Amino acid sequence: MAKDKARDLRAGVALLWGEQDQPTRGPKPSLTPARIAEAAVALADAEGLAAVSMSKVAAAFDLSAMALYRYVPGKTELVELMIESVLAPAPDLSAVAGGWRSRITRWAHLSRQVYRAHPWLLAATALRRQAMGPHQLGWLDAAFAALEPTGLPAAQQHRIFVLVAGLVRTVAQEQVDFDQQHDQEWNRLTGELITRHADRFPHLTRAIDAGAFTPDPADPLDFALARVLDGVQALVAPA
Amino acid sequence: MAKDKARDLRAGVALLWGEQDQPTRGPKPSLTPARIAEAAVALADAEGLAAVSMSKVAAAFDLSAMALYRYVPGKTELVELMIESVLAPAPDLSAVAGGWRSRITRWAHLSRQVYRAHPWLLAATALRRQAMGPHQLGWLDAAFAALEPTGLPAAQQHRIFVLVAGLVRTVAQEQVDFDQQHDQEWNRLTGELITRHADRFPHLTRAIDAGAFTPDPADPLDFALARVLDGVQALVAPA
DNA sequence: CAGATGCGTTTAAGGTATATACAGTTCTTG
DNA sequence: CAAGAACTGTATATACCTTAAACGCATCTG
8 A cells, every 4th residue: 555655656757757758569559648638627617627537538538538548647647737737837927026925926926827727626726735846836935935035934934825825725715615606506505504593603704794705806816815925024023 | 407406405404404294005115224334434534535436335235336316316415414414413512611712712622623633524515505404504504602691692603603613613724734745755845946036035934944834733714713712802892 | 902103124226446458450570 | 681679458246335035934913
């Protein structure tokens, strides 16, 4: 079990970094891992991550499911390739003016943009430490580049990165959920529920009456970032 | 499809709130939704969420998989029951001294504790707007109770709640991953990778050399909370 | 005590990933 | 230039998963 996971990671890394020896003999391959990943991404964009099965992806090339296993060790690695695929290219923030704060803000907005363009990415990157490809590391590098000028200890920079990356995920999740139609049904049902049990949830009821869940045109990402970066600022320049 | 989802939500809500008419005729049921959920939680705690199948849960009662469908409409609802089960009881923060800041801090720590006790909860609550049970709403109510004294507009209280809840998830995820053994293999492999491509990721490399990924005994939750709440504080009492 | 009601089972359909064995094609090498 | 190695893609099979449908049977109510 442990060995299997280790091998999975190794295989995944090799694939993501294109470190594999090409065969010389035999027929030319008709596919590449990258092309397979692209097809899988298109499928996930259109029908969600659950719709991505080996068989459906293979069908996009008029092949049998098993044919994919010539190019990709398994589904885990396919998903890793999908992630890497939509993370290209990693952002270059060197042209952003205004110091660390505007740079990390830009990073967050770009990151959110990817999540919104590919809603399945949230599910795909939730959980587990997966193998990281060059583009994923590129995003990480860009974030550290943005935080470097804070002059904070590296460990704190790392923590701030985790905090900001998590915040982007939270906001993106919220917005993806909201875009996904059946949110209205949920709102109606949950709202009715709370009203019916108002006595059990007094503070929640009060907050709702005061408009806590009223749609708000302001960008939630900007709000969250403002809070967090204010907190970071206090760390950078103690009053 | 939309109708199915609506029905799913309805069924889930009814189940979570115990709003169903008990039959009078026929044999006594040998199970209850709550007992099934408990068994499923035990299974998930021991072997992970992926190990929770109708058949394995039923086996805990020496029943066939189909027997569960007498008590639970489907697996979706079972997972909702599992969530509700580990969220009991909702926290009561009224005894916490020290104003909104220590209350929301307490909320966050208690919340994190649940995630760490049941690592699968992260996966189970990721994604989708699911049906909410009384305990889940209890947590929400407690959070708003903690934030009320800030005097901030309700919409902002909501946003801050989302921010804090997300932050707890981020930190919990990090720690669950870390506790889960094979993190070491991941560190080794990823570290080697970055070293090998140091020129492509200069900032990342520099950060690592400066100890960005060195284990740190301080609680990451406290760090993250301190930043965010500092940011909120600035909003509450503008300098 | 009769009959309706609901429990739990069996069976089966339609998914999923993927191991293994095989047919056929193509390129390299003697 | 033939022979065979090496590769591609397929078919088959296993082992899971959720859940629909039909049925036997126990049990409680009237």
